[in-house]
Amino acid sequence: xxxxxxxxxxxxxxxxxxxxxxxxxxxxxxxxxxxxxxxxxxxxxxxxxxxxxxxxxxxxxxxxxxxxxxxxxxxxxxxxxxxxxxxxxxxxxxxxxxxxxxxxxxxxxxxxxxxxxxxxxxx
Amino acid sequence: xxxxxxxxxxxxxxxxxxxxxxxxxxxxxxxxxxxxxxxxxxxxxxxxxxxxxxxxxxxxxxxxxxxxxxxxxxxxxxxxxxxxxxxxxxxxxxxxxxxxxxxxxxxxxxxxxxxxxxxxxxxxxxxxxxxxxxxxxxxxxxxxxxxxxxxxxxxxxxxxxxxxxxxxxxxxxxxxxxxxxxxxxxxxxxxxxxxxxxxxxxxxxxxxxxxxxxxxxxxxxxxxxxxxxxxxxxxxxxxxxxxxxxxx
Numbered sequence: 001x002x003x004x005x006x007x008x009x010x011x012x013x014x015x016x017x018x019x020x021x022x023x024x025x026x027x028x029x030x031x032x033x034x035x036x037x038x039x040x041x042x043x044x045x046x047x048x049x050x051x052x053x054x055x056x057x058x059x060x061x062x063x064x065x066x067x068x069x070x071x072x073x074x075x076x077x078x079x080x081x082x083x084x085x086x087x088x089x090x091x092x093x094x095x096x097x098x099x100x101x102x103x104x105x106x107x108x109x110x111x112x113x114x115x116x117x118x119x120x121x122x123x
Numbered sequence: 124x125x126x127x128x129x130x131x132x133x134x135x136x137x138x139x140x141x142x143x144x145x146x147x148x149x150x151x152x153x154x155x156x157x158x159x160x161x162x163x164x165x166x167x168x169x170x171x172x173x174x175x176x177x178x179x180x181x182x183x184x185x186x187x188x189x190x191x192x193x194x195x196x197x198x199x200x201x202x203x204x205x206x207x208x209x210x211x212x213x214x215x216x217x218x219x220x221x222x223x224x225x226x227x228x229x230x231x232x233x234x235x236x237x238x239x240x241x242x243x244x245x246x247x248x249x250x251x252x253x254x255x256x257x258x259x260x261x262x263x264x265x266x267x268x269x270x271x272x273x274x275x276x277x278x279x280x281x282x283x284x285x286x287x288x289x290x291x292x293x294x295x296x297x298x299x300x301x302x303x304x305x306x307x308x309x310x311x312x313x314x315x316x317x318x319x320x321x322x323x324x325x326x327x328x329x330x331x332x333x334x335x336x337x338x339x340x341x342x343x344x345x346x347x348x349x350x351x352x353x354x355x356x357x358x359x360x361x362x363x364x365x366x367x368x369x370x371x
Contacts, residue, residue, distance in 0.1 A: 001157045001183045008162050011189045015179055015196040016169035022200050024227035026207035028220065033212060037350030043209045045308045045345050048298065050202060050338035051236055051291045052309035053316035058330075059288035063281050083285055090289035094296035100237065104137035107289030112282035119278075 059087050063111045081118055086111035131252015134241075138233045138253070139260035141287030144280050145173055146261040150268025153180045160269050167265035171231060171258060174199045174331050199331045205339075206235040215244040222247045229254035233287055236294050304349040312341035 003011065034040055060079035063086065086107040093103045146167055153163035158180065166176045175196045182195045207230050214226070226247065229235075234253045238245050267275060299306040315337035319328060328336065 001180075002186055003183055003189075005159050007189060008159060008183075009165075011179065011183065011192050012162060012166050012169065014189065014193055015175060016166075018193060018197050019170055019172050019175050019200050019203070020227065022197070022203045023207050023230035024224055026204050027211055027214075027223045027227050027230070030208055030211040031223075033353055035353045037352055038346050040212075040353050041346035041349060041351040042342055043212050044351065045305070045342040046205050046338065047209045047232075047236060047239055048295050048305060049308050049312040049341040049345075050205065050232065050334060051295055052312040052341070053334040053337035054232065055288050055291050055295075056313035057317050057320060059285065059292075062285045062288050064284070065277065065281050082282070086282075086285040086289060087292070090285075090292045091296065094293045095300060097297050098293065100134065100240070100290050100293045101136045103293035104140065104286045104289045107285050107292075108140070108282050111285045112278065115278060115282060 060084060062086075063115060080115075082111040082115040085114045125248045127246050127248040128252040131249040131254075132256045133252075134237055134249075135234065135253040135256030137286055137290040137293075138237065138257040140283050141233065141290060142257055142260035143264040143267075143275075144283035144286060146264025147268045147275075147280055148264075148284070149173065149176050149180075150265040152177065154268065156180050156184050158183075163265050164262070164269055167262050171228065171261055172200060172203075173231075174202070178331070202232070202331070202335055202338075203230050206230055206232060210235050210238055210245075213239060213245055215246050218247050226250045226254075229257070231257065233257065233290065236291065240294050304345050308341050308345040311344060312337045315340055 034043065057079075060083050063080050063083045089110045090103050090107040093106055098106075149167070150163045153166070153176075154160065163176075166179065170176050178195050178199045179192055182192045187195075207227065210226075210230070214223070218226070229250050234250075234257050237253055238250060241249070295305075295309050299309050316333050319333035319337060320330075322328075327333075
């Protein structure tokens with residue numbers, strides 16, 4: 001990083017503006033319900049497809065220790081036992097139609113417990 | 124307090140905790156990269172965007188200038204256009220232009236996903252509820268990292284790292300269970316992204332591009348095979364009638 005403090009300030013504010021425009025312009029331009037069957041389906045499936053791609057395979061190292069190297073949070077491919085167990089619990093509860101906070105809390109708790117146990121056992 | 128606002132605040136609790144963890148990770152990353160202590164806080168206050176903020180720091184780390192940073196952030200955040208288009212189809216007709224301008228601040232993958240999970244048209248109050256919880260978590264996480272991150276033990280922060288992913292699973296799995304094309308759609312997206320991730324490094328797109336490519340390809344394929352008639356049956360979100368998702 002070789003930006004001065006002023007350059008950092010400009011970079012932050014400019015990118016904030018760009019990000020906001022990317023979010024606001026489509027909301028202002030598309031104000032009515034679409035009727036084209038392909039587009040209706042596309043806007044229905046698109047968010048789910050993107051979410052699915054975000055989950056797999058990144059979830060399997062989502063409990064990595066970010067203080068060691070936070071940049072690896074999205075880049076490494078080494079699965080962690082705590083993340084795998086958390087994933088399995090989340091999958092089972094989701095199949096049973098449990099609500100979002102329940103699934104998230106259960107997955108975090110399981111990941112936490114498994115991580116503690118594996119630390120104790122010195123994996 | 125407005126009931127829908129309150130419902131939004133509560134529905135976004137998983138986002139609050141997930142963002143706490145990712146916001147914290149972001150702060151640590153920015154500070155480790157040599158950014159001044161106020162900058163990750165300002166970024167989180169003005170962006171509310173995981174990919175964008177990480178990209179800003181990452182590109183700055185390579186020695187690039189402001190122009191390259193702006194290009195990288197714009198390209199990586201193209202996904203927000205898609206998310207905004209998706210939620211535009213679910214906004215209550217009573218929402219005014221200036222309310223749309225405020226809802227735009229809430230256009231993150233996580234918030235839109237939770238909003239789409241409600242089977243109704245969404246109201247302004249509900250979107251603001253989701254936004255306020257999420258915004259609080261994101262900024263609190265970043266603030267904690269700037270303060271040295273001693274308020275929450277590291278093992279707790281690490282475990283919270285799975286919160287958003289678990290929430291995504293809880294969003295996509297119930298739909299996939301009931302609706303065959305949705306199952307195909309999320310399977311194609313997941314498999315494509317995994318394939319892209321394991322390509323040799325010289326041809327592999329970066330993580331954000333992989334997600335965009337995998338998501339768009341899967342959604343286009345499924346929409347071409349299973350087009351849908353516009354649904355006219357969406358009810359207005361109401362604070363009197365209990366929401367369908369509460370009955371689960």
